Amino acid sequence: MLRFIFRRTLQMIPTLLAVVLIIFVIFSVVPGSFISSLMAEGRNATNADVMAHLNEQFGLDKPLPVRLWDYLWGLAHFDLGISYRTREPVWNVIEPRLWPSIKLALAAMGFAGVVGIPLGFLAALKPGSVFDTGTMMLAVSGLSVPEFWLGLLLMYVFALQLGLLPSFGYQADSIRHIILPAIALGVSPMALLARTTRAGVLDVMNADFVRTARAKGLSEPRLVRAHVTRNVLVLILTTLGLQIGSLMGQAIVIEKLFSWPGIGSLLVDSVSARDIPVVQGAVIVIVLWFLVINMLVDVAYAAIDPRIKVA
Amino acid sequence: MLTRLGLISALALGTATAALAQDATPKDGGRFVFTAPYGNSITSLDITATPHTQDEIVAKAINRSLYKWNPESGKPELDLAESVETTDDGKTYTYKLREATFHNGDKFDADDVIWSYNRLADPKKALPGAEQMLQIAGVAEFQAGKADHISGLKKIDDRTIEITFINLAEPGWNLMSNYAPIYSKDYPEDQLASKPNGLGPFKLANYVPGSKVELVKFDGYFEKGKPHLDKLDIMLMGEASARDVAFRNGEIDVNVLGPVQYEAYGQDPALKDHISEVAEVYTRNVGFNTKIEAFKDKRVRQAINYAINKDLIVEKLLKNKAYSAVSWLPVSSPAFDKDAKPYAYDPEKAKELLKAAGFETSLKFSVTATPNESWGVPIVEAIIPMLAKVGVEVTTDPVEGSVLSDKILSDNFDAYIWSNSSGPDPLKYLNCFHSKTSQTACNYVKFSNADFDKLIEQAGNETDPAKQNDLLRQANNLLQEEAPVWFFNYNKAVMAYQPWVHGLKPNAMELAIQDYEDIWIDDSAPASRK
Numbered sequence A: 001m002l003r004f005i006f007r008r009t010l011q012m013i014p015t016l017l018a019v020v021l022i023i024f025v026i027f028s029v030v031p032g033s034f035i036s037s038l039m040a041e042g043r044n045a046t047n048a049d050v051m052a053h054l055n056e057q058f059g060l061d062k063p064l065p066v067r068l069w070d071y072l073w074g075l076a077h078f079d080l081g082i083s084y085r086t087r088e089p090v091w092n093v094i095e096p097r098l099w100p101s102i103k104l105a106l107a108a109m110g111f112a113g114v115v116g117i118p119l120g121f122l123a124a125l126k127p128g129s130v131f132d133t134g135t136m137m138l139a140v141s142g143l144s145v146p147e148f149w150l151g152l153l154l155m156y157v158f159a160l161q162l163g164l165l166p167s168f169g170y171q172a173d174s175i176r177h178i179i180l181p182a183i184a185l186g187v188s189p190m191a192l193l194a195r196t197t198r199a200g201v202l203d204v205m206n207a208d209f210v211r212t213a214r215a216k217g218l219s220e221p222r223l224v225r226a227h228v229t230r231n232v233l234v235l236i237l238t239t240l241g242l243q244i245g246s247l248m249g250q251a252i253v254i255e256k257l258f259s260w261p262g263i264g265s266l267l268v269d270s271v272s273a274r275d276i277p278v279v280q281g282a283v284i285v286i287v288l289w290f291l292v293i294n295m296l297v298d299v300a301y302a303a304i305d306p307r308i309k310v311a
Numbered sequence B: 001m002l003t004r005l006g007l008i009s010a011l012a013l014g015t016a017t018a019a020l021a022q023d024a025t026p027k028d029g030g031r032f033v034f035t036a037p038y039g040n041s042i043t044s045l046d047i048t049a050t051p052h053t054q055d056e057i058v059a060k061a062i063n064r065s066l067y068k069w070n071p072e073s074g075k076p077e078l079d080l081a082e083s084v085e086t087t088d089d090g091k092t093y094t095y096k097l098r099e100a101t102f103h104n105g106d107k108f109d110a111d112d113v114i115w116s117y118n119r120l121a122d123p124k125k126a127l128p129g130a131e132q133m134l135q136i137a138g139v140a141e142f143q144a145g146k147a148d149h150i151s152g153l154k155k156i157d158d159r160t161i162e163i164t165f166i167n168l169a170e171p172g173w174n175l176m177s178n179y180a181p182i183y184s185k186d187y188p189e190d191q192l193a194s195k196p197n198g199l200g201p202f203k204l205a206n207y208v209p210g211s212k213v214e215l216v217k218f219d220g221y222f223e224k225g226k227p228h229l230d231k232l233d234i235m236l237m238g239e240a241s242a243r244d245v246a247f248r249n250g251e252i253d254v255n256v257l258g259p260v261q262y263e264a265y266g267q268d269p270a271l272k273d274h275i276s277e278v279a280e281v282y283t284r285n286v287g288f289n290t291k292i293e294a295f296k297d298k299r300v301r302q303a304i305n306y307a308i309n310k311d312l313i314v315e316k317l318l319k320n321k322a323y324s325a326v327s328w329l330p331v332s333s334p335a336f337d338k339d340a341k342p343y344a345y346d347p348e349k350a351k352e353l354l355k356a357a358g359f360e361t362s363l364k365f366s367v368t369a370t371p372n373e374s375w376g377v378p379i380v381e382a383i384i385p386m387l388a389k390v391g392v393e394v395t396t397d398p399v400e401g402s403v404l405s406d407k408i409l410s411d412n413f414d415a416y417i418w419s420n421s422s423g424p425d426p427l428k429y430l431n432c433f434h435s436k437t438s439q440t441a442c443n444y445v446k447f448s449n450a451d452f453d454k455l456i457e458q459a460g461n462e463t464d465p466a467k468q469n470d471l472l473r474q475a476n477n478l479l480q481e482e483a484p485v486w487f488f489n490y491n492k493a494v495m496a497y498q499p500w501v502h503g504l505k506p507n508a509m510e511l512a513i514q515d516y517e518d519i520w521i522d523d524s525a526p527a528s529r530k
Helices: A002-029 A034-038 A048-057 A064-076 A090-125 A130-144 A147-161 A176-205 A208-215 A220-250 A252-257 A263-272 A276-304 B007-011 B053-062 B110-121 B128-133 B139-143 B240-248 B259-267 B298-307 B310-316 B347-357 B377-388 B401-409 B426-433 B450-461 B465-482
Strands: B031-036 B067-070 B075-078 B081-086 B092-097 B153-157 B160-164 B202-208 B212-217 B231-236 B254-256 B275-288 B322-324 B364-369 B393-398 B415-421 B485-497
Touching (some): A002 A064, A002 A276, A034 A048, A034 B401, A048 B128, A090 A130, A090 A176, A090 A220, A090 A263, A090 A276, A176 A220, A208 A220, A220 A263, A220 A276, A252 A263, A263 A276, B031 B053, B031 B254, B053 B202, B053 B212, B053 B231, B110 B128, B110 B139, B110 B160, B240 B254, B259 B485, B298 B347, B298 B485, B310 B322, B310 B377, B364 B401, B426 B450, B426 B465, B450 B465
Parallel strands (some): B031 B231, B364 B393, B364 B415
Antiparallel strands (some): B067 B075, B092 B160, B254 B485, B275 B415, B275 B485
């Protein structure tokens, strides 16, 4: 197991290097720079000397390969660089956003799992029923509804009309503030989980070993609990892992809408300001989150299904 | 209670009138929930390190400068100084400083001013606020490395400082800037971005990056009896529709409105009586790059001004949340000519001018534009058919904000549409069209006119305010005649506020920047504000 984790950790390095390289190349060819972003509002002209000194201070006057090498050298020493905008170490900019992002991703996935998995199970147990049809219609709607619109709708209903929940904002110790953004973000993975679970359960229910168990007189609840659930879990876990891994990056719109201080909104702001060190830092964190979650999912496979050997 | 500002008459006085329910005695206490609407984050709590309005909204609560902007008089006035005396040559000012205390307990004195201004101007620090220091004598030498400090700053005693300037322009225009605050010389510089220490009415209590800034009353603030509020929360909310829901739900106390919301709020009986409007000092314009042969001819530039029906665009697209522009200076500027008439919508005259200039059918150019609803791609799309009617073919070059400024600074455009500062200091902002002002400074269209230069130079050397104003008025009128840009509109900033809020001011420089120390809330506020 430890060898597996070590090997997967090593495999992350080329992925991260590729990400860093791609971002460097993209931001070196797209128009706009940090200096020009200072004047984007058109209100305050920035002194030419200040611009020159900023370029020098951040090494923006150096050739691209030199900048890339400097960055990689820093990265090898766990140094993400200095933010152009805030002039603080990049980690200081990212760190306060990390926990709110993780919290939102976990809450959204919690909602998705708690609602989506039972819905998928129940729909599969009564295929073709009104419940099944209704659930799948809900799932399709959930997958297709724009998050922004759904978020606004939730705000309108639960904050403005019913007055039950705050419409925006973040409080470290408040559950009420996370409910609406978590639902808005979690509806899409919930729908996907419901569909995936239903398909998986139906598939297992038609398998030979289930037919045999049923022929042996096993009760339906016990059949589902002992044979179906365990066999479907790998599929559910895969979906869960992929979804939770990508939620941190997908939360941009929801974070913006609900003034949630996550990595996603930081990334967008940093792209607009061409704050490349923060963009790279944020992307590295998002990619790392995805890779680590997927590694944990792989590890969990072994616990669920003895036939899978992670080593 | 109708408190919508009587704008048109007020503008004649130089700025909109203060109007927002000042009829009662201010009440102390409570929590005010403000919004910073230009994004979901701020750059830094050290305002000297950033040029963004969003950061200024927070900085205004924490810091103070030598001067401050008075939204009612439309002029800068002393803030950290009690009095000032000027020498006969009009270039040396002696300030008697206030007794004041920083949030950490440090006493404010002349050394803090000298330290703060030297820091701002220090080229090694590359602070955007350095722009505000350029008028002080010795800054150029300091920035060029020929001096180790600014020679124009001289401490007389702890509470007296002498500042020498290089010209006769009113120094308050620069030194009132929120980007030029006074910091404590003894406070660790590396903490300014995270634990600011200012002289303002509120001190930082909690900052959640990307979400909100919570501030509490500073009991040692130098204006006795202020601030009225115990707490000030500034919510970072860039999304207009989210602000709308939060405002209607009573979660925030003010909402800065866009054109669509402006129309909706104006028609809503529950909201329409608590709206503040002001003509801000920003001129939306299409700048013509004079490197394009056709734009060297003023008849072409004038023709475009005649060919576009800007009143129609303001009405239909901006829902009247703007004032059609007459010239460069906004109507709130003291140098604005009240008798000046805007370019009329006259396509026939436009055709005649284009024909006379030799561009009857052959003029084609692109307009670089951001997606901004009030001065971006939607506006360019509206003018395309209007210009097509007079034989001018226009295309859109859509870009994002930082690319727009990048293209302009690198002279890589035919024309652009932008919103630029045009006040409050008429000399500073007309000087942008002086031929010696570089394109990277603010002469984006590389305008050059000897008569205009002469008027600006005369105004810069004029000590009589009335005569200076007259020269600037003439320069502005000449600029209108020369039409280096299509004069589109002046921004009408609109803010809705809850009925329990009092003391907001119609700040023509930026409505979202308020004198928080004057704001108070009355007994009708909900429990969450008490």
